[in-house]
Amino acid sequence: MKDTILIVDDELNIRNGLVQAVEMEGYEGIPAADGEEAWKIINSREIDMVITDLRMPGLDGSSLLKKIYSSYPTLPVVVLTGHGTIEDAVTAMQNGAIDFLTKPVNLNHLFVLIKKSLSSRDMIRKNEELQKELDRLKGNNTYSQMVGKSQAVQRLLDTIQQIAPSKASVLITGESGVGKEVVANAIVSYSDRAKKPFIKVHCAALNENLLESELFGHVKGAYTGAISETRGRFEQADGGTIFLDEIGEINQSTQIKLLRVLQEHEFEKVGGEKTVKVDVRVIAATNKDLEKEMKEGRFREDLYYRLNVVRLEVPPLRDRKDDIPLLSMHFLNMYSKENNKNIEGFTNSARSALYNYEWPGNIRELSNCIESAVVMCRTNLIDLNDLPINISRSPRNDAITIPLGSTMEEAEKLIITSTLAWCGGNKTKTADVLNLGRKTVQRKLEEYGK
Template sequence: MKFNILIVDDEKNIREGLGQSLTMDGYKVYLAENGKKGLEAINSNDIDLVITDLKMPELSGEQLLKKVTSTNPNIPVIILTGHGSIETAVNAMRDGAFDFLTKPVNLDRLSLLVKRALSSRQLVLKHRELEEEVKRLSSRQKFSSIIGKSAQMRKILEIIDQVADTKASVLITGESGVGKELVADAIHNLSRRRDNSFIKVHCAALSENLLESELFGHEKGSFTGAIARKRGRFELADKGTIFLDEIGEINQSVQIKILRVLQEKKFERVGGEDTIDVDVRIISATNKDLKDEIEKGAFREDLFYRLNVVNIHVPPLRERKEDISLLAAAFLKELSEENGKKIDGIDPKAYLALYEYNWPGNIRELRNCIESSVVMCKGNIISLEDMPPSITAESSSDYIKLTPGITLEDAEKEVIRMTLIHQKGNKTKTAEVLGIGRKTLHRKIQEYQLEAVEAKV
């Protein structure tokens, strides 16, 4: 990335001297002799950094600084100041200058300061790019709340799109916090049933008896406490969708009743004789392995097949790390707004920690991590210190963790991933260390979808 730097000074020698030095450092340099010309340059070019003198005719450095910070707050400004006017420089810092340099300018210090200013600028730009990507993705897809660009998530979005407008029962599986409920929401909202009710039942939260009457309703006097007739969730969901969350937790008698609804679209209220007909689409979710439950005799196989007409498996976050940057950017925007903070990005070390962590709590845990980092953050960029220690502890590890039970392919992927991180994304060195050719490495990076790692470090 080639950066554009604007130097504003009414002294020709200084302007050109600094310009030459920065050109030699590889930057594209623009020169202006006063604040007014400087502003014009900013408006007509993509300026990444401004270095400006304070006292100039037309528009002073202070005025230029104020214009830049109010219209382009993400362009860092470095102030040049003569000896004895440190106080003005300090005031300028208060007005939002990135830093100041005293004249005569020490070129090494200039070079260092410029690098520092630009690296924070780069973070801001990268973060903005991610935000744009989130926006672009969510406007292109109809399920704006599901964020993700990994192949696995794209596949899931495709399935949602295909099944939404059918009546097929959908079973959503996956670990806790992967976004199962979000998928259920999307299916209902994309279906023709969207204007009718969407009833959610958290099956694990209710005792067995309560669950039955909650789902199917009861007649007055059918049990102690049944003081009036009550309509159940299935009745309420008529013409709409019912979401049975944690379906793995329900007992046999409820299982039989649900099976009957699926087969005959009929049921009776608890303690009731009338048969009630309903037209309900059933979406269920579980983080259990229902095949195991069937083997243990805890879950009916016939019900399983009826619920699982379409299966959507949402993989854990650690298996689709490409989604981390997008999710983090989206949560950062949402949560910094919610907490009234202005945060422009996440620094590279903190990013790496997000990337290396295993995320047992999946996206819910990532969201919590970003929320806590936003709250703890003192500046406008999230750094490693702002993040919960539980997440940063795993980072900075030089070990490759391989658990017995994984395939050779997974092991290879992990070794390549860690070496890439260790070599800070340098592919030539990574290939060297691994003892393979650059082309082979390149192919494997594509095959294992490690491009995100490469970009991240």
């Protein structure tokens, strides 16, 4: 469908001339002779962009602009200033116009402006759609904090709901930062143990002896410094769930004790003789290759099979790129709020850079990236320049890179030839966009041998 451009001007010649011009460029042009007529049209049908004169009898351009801005804030409006007063244009921009054109209208300027306005409108719409999709997803998914619509995530969520009610042990694997802990949280929240204790232990954070007493507790005098009897994490988790993060890091003697808890639901405290019985569901996670650890003798085979009753593999972010836009919006909302900023979305170039990046640090890296972009951002949209340099450097087609160390002449050549390509080889348009004379552009191109 053609984009529709409403042309508002009280002078018949200008109105008709502009309608014809935009129709020749492939848009649908709709004339309106004053602000009132324009306002009626805007309320009665879909309009993609408005070009309006400022001084008109009846409802003038600036009043029309204000009405549009308050009812249709995303409808782009460009104003025409015929009376050489730049102040009018400045006021119009303050009132929400996205740009202005001076009369007589330079058609190539007009076309560039239309292209820019429509793409900025598309951008705003895309952000709004993304926000709606995210809200919908979260509404359907109140039990889990997992954002994602990719098949991989949907499958994961299905499996989680299926296995949540059972007491079976779960092993969650995946690269660092993919969301293993988020998956563990989701399992618990869908299970009937949701309101029971949920204890998390980071196995790599403690040295071997401390880990054992952390998990199982110790009796008074079990070792120097054990001044009183303690309850371990398993006892605290009784009736509920324990999450053993980085399970690949635990030593042999703790592995044996853990195996016994999984098989017999019992253990003894460090230094103790009394057997303690518990009812605990075990969820373990690792980014190590446990099969390899097992084959190389560092991880007990029997323990591996006990843990691996249900296996959930969380795929890396680069294998579920469909989730990147939603996750980006999710983190944007979060950090925008945290920093008291009002950022609504991403420019197209920022969005495509986020999409194209490989994310070796997965969702955690994406979260950090959006946090820093929110801090850097000075407008209502995150732009490419707000992103960390390693991410913003991915290739794009609406921008050029001028390497540092270039001379002015080299830079000029790059700008002129790339703009020529961007304008589809049209030299007159190129000259207009660059604000150069056509002859100058012609001469430069000849110098470059084009």
